[in-house]
Amino acid sequence: MSTNNMSDPRRPNKVLRYKPPPSECNPALDDPTPDYMNLLGMIFSMCGLMLKWCAWVAVYCSFISFANSRSSEDTKQMMSSFMLSISAVVMSYLQNPQPMTPPW
């Protein structure tokens, strides 16, 4: 084991590649927020065709899901969730252009 300098701790011959931990333990550690928000967004989008405020909540859910998502997350899923919630808002206003009444 040749060392350039006794005080230099670096060892170029001991460089190792990073091995990410196995995916089994990842789901438990990962934040489930983006997945929950995605699911909620879809459910609210469906309900949004009947109730206007549901459609707006769906838009919020998809935004929150996007903000909390990991970089490895599928962008197609994000985009489809966005499009679904926006189309729910548009459809409910086309069907009934009157302003929204508060749910309370």
Added chain:
Amino acid sequence: MKAFHTFCVVLLVFGSVSEAKFDDFEDEEDIVEYDDNDFAEFEDVMEDSVTESPQRVIITEDDEDETTVELEGQDENQEGDFEDADTQEGDTESEPYDDEEFEGYEDKPDTSSSKNKDPITIVDVPAHLQNSWESYYLEILMVTGLLAYIMNYIIGKNKNSRLAQAWFNTHRELLESNFTLVVVLPLGDDGTNKEATSTGKLNQENEHIYNLWCSGRVCCEGMLIQLRFLKRQDLLNVLARMMRPVSDQVQIKVTMNDEDMDTYVFAVGTRKALVRLQKEMQDLSEFCSDKPKSGAKYGLPDSLAILSEMGEVTDGMMDTKMVHFLTHYADKIESVHFSDQFSGPKIMQEEGQPLKLPDTKRTLLFTFNVPGSGNTYPKDMEALLPLMNMVIYSIDKAKKFRLNREGKQKADKNRARVEENFLKLTHVQRQEAAQSRREEKKRAEKERIMNEEDPEKQRRLEEAALRREQKKLEKKQMKMKQIKVKAM
């Protein structure tokens, strides 16, 4: 001709005016009551006389210049009324209405009179029928909320990015002097480093988590640094943090070489963090079963506690320099965990227990809190530099520290005990698993025999299988005999 034209025009005008007046009335009775002659106001008094009857106004033309208006049918009606009046009883003559005629209409005279006294009330047009922007106030509110969320996302993301860059700039020199490779993550698709040399930027796993991998040093395989910032890009999280302040964290995980670290489990940190780790972490719960002890004996502040496998480890770890680090930066230290049996948090599997012990690695884990309690500025990152020095010192210390003979024996005994406990717990499951494996093998063999087309071969395979089974039985019987002999 001229007169005729004049007559037609007047007729048309009068007809339209009277129609317009009669449009307001809903039924004939009202029309009957309405009369625009001079006696209209006295209608209530002189009800039984002339004005009750419908009057037909006929315009006749006698000559060119003037027209006369005759009231026709008046005499006939008068007679009819008088006849009706005669047939009625005496006491009803003074009453304005005949009771029998107006059954169910008792309230009507009253309400009609009261209506005239009430002032006209103007009712607001309901919101959904208005067509102004103001009625859409909820929609405007929603859109404003969305815009606020987007603004917060951009601002939060930028702040986290600046903090990460500031941290890296502060620590870059120290890291590069200690490690050959300081690289961003993740790796490329094929699993190799796209850039084997050091890069200037940190990798983003999220909008709030940044990773750095350092490798190529004596004693350790590598060091993974994770900057776990707060979710500043999520407005909901920002609002939640207003209720409960939380700090940004820096997590460092050093994977040691097997020959460079002895066998012990040790942790020091805030009491709250240690209690949580003891519950969550596999190795701490198995090897450090006692409650966290105070570190006052070694000169540590009261906020820090110690979890250790044995006293010798604590004595060995708490040397002067380490105590100095822990005392001076106690507010920034969340936990320090050294373990040769580290396997991560306890995994809850569906079948209740994993069938084999999880893989362990010799690891040093550090969790530091960034000062500021959430309100962090890039310059606060400089305060974490001494902590990185502590990490480097700990790596070297872990290599140097060796247990004495007694300590080593104790440690080995502990590990054997844990393994035995684990095997006992999983004994039943392992037996079942072995049984199912054996059955599977038998079934596969039978299938192979059945699928064999050549009858000769089939017969031979069957015989071979029978012979194998007989041998097994004989072996078992021998074993039983031996056990019996030994028992005797």
